[in-house]
Amino acid sequence: MDCIFCKIVAGEIPSTKVYEDDRVLAFRDIAPQAPTHILVIPKEHIPSFACITEENAPLAAHVLAVAAKIAHDEGLEEGGYRIVSNCGENAGQTVPHLHFHILGGRKMTIEMA
Ligand code: AMP
Numbered sequence: 001m002d003c004i005f006c007k008i009v010a011g012e013i014p015s016t017k018v019y020e021d022d023r024v025l026a027f028r029d030i031a032p033q034a035p036t037h038i039l040v041i042p043k044e045h046i047p048s049f050a051c052i053t054e055e056n057a058p059l060a061a062h063v064l065a066v067a068a069k070i071a072h073d074e075g076l077e078e079g080g081y082r083i084v085s086n087c088g089e090n091a092g093q094t095v096p097h098l099h100f101h102i103l104g105g106r107k108m109t110i111e112m113a
Contacts, residue, residue, distance in 0.1 A: 001045060005097035009043045018074075023059060024066045026102075035105025036074050036081070040067045046098040049087040060098070067100050076104035 007013040008027065015027035018038055029037040042059050046052065052060045064083075071081050081104030086093040 003045060003097050004095055005039075005041050005099065006045055009041070019066060019070055021066070024063050026066060026070055029101070033101075034103040034108075036076060036102065038070060038074070038102040039099045040070065040102065041097060041099045047096045048093060048098055049085045051098065063098075063100060067102055071102055071104065074102075074104065076102070079104065080108075081105075082108045 001007075004013060008015045009025055015025075017025065017027050019026040019040075023043055024040065025043055026038055026040040029039050040063055042056075042063050044056075044059065046056060046060075067083060071077060081102060084101040084103065085099065086101075
């Protein structure tokens with residue numbers, strides 16, 4: 001599988017891990033856009049948010065629950081934080097493996113674009 005995030009899951013590409021279990025991995029973004037910028041991904045290769053189905057939704061829900069726990073553990077709750085999943089070309093998705101960005105530690109801009 002020629003996927004950067006699958007290679008990170010396999011340990012073939014190094015990452016700064018912040019959380020791991022049997023289904024989910026979270027690591028720090030290599031080009032942080034905020035003081036705290038973490039990516040949370042399912043270990044299973046799901047290409048994008050558009051590929052979430054009733055069948056894999058329990059896994060996606062677990063990824064989100066882990067994201068909430070990490071945000072808590074990173075101390076982001078008090079100031080607030082943003083969860084982003086870019087889906088497809090117009091959204092600027094660059095890695096075709098489902099991931100949720102956790103962005104925190106600064107005031108986010110209000111714009112959605
Ligand atoms: P997106 O543009 O929404 O697909 O997000 C992909 C994110 O992956 C970007 O924020 C990149 O900085 C990040 N990224 C790409 N390669 C790596 C890597 N090897 N380790 C950590 N983050 C990465």
